Amino acid sequence: MRHLLRTLFALLISFAVLTRPVTAQSILRDAETEALLADMSKPLIEAAGLQPKNVEIVMIADNSINAFVAGGQIVYIHSGLITQAENANMVQGVIAHELGHVTGGHIVRMAEGMKTATGIMLLSLLLGAAAMAAGAGEAGAGLLSMGQQAALGKFLAFSRVQESSADAAGVTYLNKAGVSGQGLVAFFKKLQNQEYRYGYNSKDAYDRTHPLSRERVTTLVDALQSAPSWNAKSDPAIEARFARVKAKLKGYVLDPPLVMQQYPETDQTVPARYARAYAWHRGAYPEKAMQEVDALLRTAPRDPYFLELKGQVLLESGKPKEALPALREAVQLTGYNPLITSMFGHALIATEDRANFAEAEQVLRSAIAKDNQNPFAWYQLGVVYDRKGDAARAALATAERYNLQGNPQLAFANARVAMAGIPRGSADWVRAQDIFMVSEPEIKKRKKNREEPQQ
Structure with missing residues (x-):
C-alpha cells in the first residue's frame, strides 16, 4: 500500500511541475529589451x-x-526565443499565443484538469486495493496500472485542449491587431524541425501536453492565410530595434568566441558592434569593448542605450567616476528609466565620494518608486543607508531585497532589525512589519516541508 501511495504522489507531482517554477529561474532585465517588448x-x-x-x-x-x-497577466519568454527568432514578428506570434492562455484563465483552470485526473487515480487505487484484499493480486495491479494511464491521459488531453484554445485566441489577436501571422507559423515550423531532429514527430499526439507542431501548422495556416493581415509588413523600426536587442543578448549570453564567429569584425553594422561590445566586455577586454561602444556612439551620439553601455563598461572596469557623465545622460534621455537609474546610483556609490551619496539616495529612491521589483536597486539603497549610519533603513532595504529573491529567513531577520530601529507606525515601519509577517509563515512552511520526508 505504501508503494501505491508513492505512485499516486509521484503522479500528482508530475502534474504540478507542468506549472513552470518561475522563481527558480533567472530573470534577465534590460531597459532597451523591455521597452522593445512592450x-x-x-x-x-x-x-x-x-x-x-x-x-x-x-x-x-x-x-x-x-x-x-x-498565473496573472505575465508572459515569460525564454532568451532562446529571442536569440533564435528570425524576426520580431515571430516573437509577436508567440506572445499572441501566450496571451490566449492569459485571457483563457488556463493556469487557474489547470486545477480542474488535475482534479479530474486525481479522481480517476484515487478510484483506481481503491478498486485495485479492494481487488488485492480479495486475493485478486494481478487484477488489482492491472486496475492500478490502467487507472494511472487513464488519469495521465485525461490530464494530457485537457492540456492539449488548452493549447489549441490559446492558438485560436492568438489568431484572433493577431488578425485584430493587423499583425501578420506568418511569424507564428514560422515559430511552429521551427519547433516542427526540432521534432523531426529528435524523433518526436513519430510519436502519437495523445501522450503529449501539446498538439504536434505539424498539426498546429496546418490549422494555423488555414486560419491565418485568409486574413488581410497575413501579408502585412512588419514595422521596419521595430525590426531594426529587434536586430539590436537580439545581437546584444547574444553578446551577453553566448560564449565570446561564438559571438565573434557570428559577428566577425568585418561586420561593421550596428547589431554586430553591439554584440561584440558585450562579448569583449564579458571576456575582460574593456579597451576593445570601448572601441566598439565609441564606434556606436559616433553613429548615434545621444542613443541612451549606447550611453548606458559605455557607462556600464567603465563602471565594471573600475572607473565609476568616468562612467557618471554617460549614465547621467542616459538616465535623462530615458526619462529616468529605473534600470538605468539604479546603475547610475551604483556608479555614484562606487566613486567612494561621500559628496555623491545624497544624489545616489535620491536617484535610487526614484528608481524604486517606479520599479520596486529590482533587488539590485534595493541592495544599492541599503549600501547608501549603511554609509550614512542608518542601520535600521539599511536593514529594511536588505529585507526588501531578500523578500524579492525568495529568501524568507533573511528577509524576516532584517525586517525584525528594521522594526526595532524605525519609529513605530511610520510608513517604513509598516513596510518592515509587512515583510516580517509575510516571511514568518513561509519559514514555517519550508521547515515543515523539510521535516516531512524524515517522518
Whole structure:
C-alpha cells in the first residue's frame, strides 16, 4: 500500500511541475529589451482586451525556444526565443499565443484538469486495493496500472485542449491587431524541425501536453492565410530595434568566441558592434569593448542605450567616476528609466565620494518608486543607508531585497532589525512589519516541508 501511495504522489507531482517554477529561474532585465517588448506586444494586448500597463513580458535566462504563463497577466519568454527568432514578428506570434492562455484563465483552470485526473487515480487505487484484499493480486495491479494511464491521459488531453484554445485566441489577436501571422507559423515550423531532429514527430499526439507542431501548422495556416493581415509588413523600426536587442543578448549570453564567429569584425553594422561590445566586455577586454561602444556612439551620439553601455563598461572596469557623465545622460534621455537609474546610483556609490551619496539616495529612491521589483536597486539603497549610519533603513532595504529573491529567513531577520530601529507606525515601519509577517509563515512552511520526508 505504501508503494501505491508513492505512485499516486509521484503522479500528482508530475502534474504540478507542468506549472513552470518561475522563481527558480533567472530573470534577465534590460531597459532597451523591455521597452522593445512592450512596444511589440502593445497592439496584441489591446486586441486581447487587456490593458498594456497591467501586462508584463518577462525574459527568462533559458536558451530553449519557448514561452509560458504561470498565473496573472505575465508572459515569460525564454532568451532562446529571442536569440533564435528570425524576426520580431515571430516573437509577436508567440506572445499572441501566450496571451490566449492569459485571457483563457488556463493556469487557474489547470486545477480542474488535475482534479479530474486525481479522481480517476484515487478510484483506481481503491478498486485495485479492494481487488488485492480479495486475493485478486494481478487484477488489482492491472486496475492500478490502467487507472494511472487513464488519469495521465485525461490530464494530457485537457492540456492539449488548452493549447489549441490559446492558438485560436492568438489568431484572433493577431488578425485584430493587423499583425501578420506568418511569424507564428514560422515559430511552429521551427519547433516542427526540432521534432523531426529528435524523433518526436513519430510519436502519437495523445501522450503529449501539446498538439504536434505539424498539426498546429496546418490549422494555423488555414486560419491565418485568409486574413488581410497575413501579408502585412512588419514595422521596419521595430525590426531594426529587434536586430539590436537580439545581437546584444547574444553578446551577453553566448560564449565570446561564438559571438565573434557570428559577428566577425568585418561586420561593421550596428547589431554586430553591439554584440561584440558585450562579448569583449564579458571576456575582460574593456579597451576593445570601448572601441566598439565609441564606434556606436559616433553613429548615434545621444542613443541612451549606447550611453548606458559605455557607462556600464567603465563602471565594471573600475572607473565609476568616468562612467557618471554617460549614465547621467542616459538616465535623462530615458526619462529616468529605473534600470538605468539604479546603475547610475551604483556608479555614484562606487566613486567612494561621500559628496555623491545624497544624489545616489535620491536617484535610487526614484528608481524604486517606479520599479520596486529590482533587488539590485534595493541592495544599492541599503549600501547608501549603511554609509550614512542608518542601520535600521539599511536593514529594511536588505529585507526588501531578500523578500524579492525568495529568501524568507533573511528577509524576516532584517525586517525584525528594521522594526526595532524605525519609529513605530511610520510608513517604513509598516513596510518592515509587512515583510516580517509575510516571511514568518513561509519559514514555517519550508521547515515543515523539510521535516516531512524524515517522518
